[in-house]
Amino acid sequence: MIREKQRVTQGDRHSKNWIRQIPDIVWAPFVAGLLILIVGLLGxxxxxxxxxxSLGPTAFLQAEQPKQPTARFYNVVVGHLHGLAAGLLAVVLLGATTAPPVLSTGELTAVRVWASVLAMFLNMLFGFLLKAPHPPAAATTLLFSLGGFKPTAADAIHVVIGAIAIAVAGELLRQIRLKAKLSEA
Incomplete structure (x- = not known):
């Protein structure tokens, strides 16, 4: 019985060891690519x-900097949600909904600039108030303020689902890496 427990314990240690032994130079690119693949395949x-x-920088944070608070599930989901809200609010409040989208037309209008300024201000404010800073959410904010996303329920839902998908997969992989690194110490 004791030998069986020792074998199980050694087996558990061995299963964590292989993850711990993967160098960051291999782990981070693999996980970042895997996270993008997961969301892409779901889509x-x-x-x-x-x-x-803006899911690219999120994957980067989760894969390369798993200890950072900005890579946590809460920060990823709430960050993209407040980025979405900030962008939508700015576009609607400033009447930028009819301005040409910058990325597809190459035309930057004053109203899109002011919408981006207000959106970034709101994004940062919401991040502080909700204790959910997530730098990639600033890109989500600008995707709305610059017209890459339209201020529609459909586009908002796409952002929410994409953010949740990468947050769930990223948190799972982030926790695996953190636990493996903790057992190293």
Whole structure:
């Protein structure tokens, strides 16, 4: 019985060791790519554009800097939600909904600039108030204020689902890495 427990304990240690032994130079790029793949495959499976540019920096944080508070599940989800809210509010409040989208037209209008200024201000404010800073959420904010996303329920839902998908997968992989690193100490 004691030998069996020792074997299980050694087996548990061995299973954590292989993860711990993966160097960061291999782990981080692999996990970042895997996170993007997961969201992309989900989007393809459901025929929805759930993969968007600000998820790249989110994957980067979760994979390369798993100890950072900004990489936590709460920060990822709430950060993208307040980024979304800030961008939507700014566009609606300043009447930028009819201005041409900057990324597809190459035309930067004054109202889009002012919407971006207000959106960034609100994004930072919400991050402080909700104790949920997440730098990639600033990109989500600008995607709305510059017209990459439209101020519609459909685009908002795409952002929410994409953010939740990467947050769930990223948190799982982040916790695996953190636990493996803790057992190293």
């Amino acid at each position: 393809l499976a459901f025929g929805q554009p759930w993969l968007f540019p």
